[in-house]
Amino acid sequence: MTLVKWESAANVTFAAMNGVLHLWKDADSYTQRFMTRLLYDAVFCSGNPNNTGYISMNALSNKRKKKKVTLDHCLSPQFVARMVYDNPDKWLSDLDTFKRLFYMCCTTIQVTPEENNALSQLTENRDGVFKILVPTHKKYEHLNIILYHQDKGVVTDVFQDLVPRELVSYEENYLVS
Secondary structure: OOOOHHHHHHHHHHHHHHHHHHHHOOOOHHHHHHHHHHHHHHHHOOOOOEEEEEEEHHHHHHHHOOOOOEEEEOOOHHHHHHHHHHOHHHHOOOHHHHHHHHHHHOEEEEEOHHHHHHHHOOEEEEOOEEEEOOOHHHHHHHOOOOEEEOOOEEEOOOHHHHOOHHHHHHHOOOEOO
């Protein structure tokens, strides 16, 4: 059986994260950063297997004007990695469960580079202290990013299906607002 690129990445990441899990509890901020990069790097190297077909109205305008657009991974893989390490019984005990989460981390939406930058500013990591300024499922609404889908038109509240409930719950520990 031949696996697709993202599945191979998920398998290796599952093994790697399990292999370093014992370091997490007492890890300094640099070690934690390197550990969370395992998921982050693997997601970004997986291509674009989970493209939603959503595009911001501003990105749609950019495309029409032949200006740049970019893909936003609407879940922050590096932050999701923290959730995984903090809850290994849920995420690192079963490969299929991990693979579903990994695939969700590959979820992308087309946005402008400016929107992508603004979205990235809503999560902070300073010296190992994480802060969530706006929960993942509310970031686009917070920034007034309107989404369009070719088959559905202008859409609202798409994040109910795109963001795992466990992540919404986990983020509450880091919300500063």
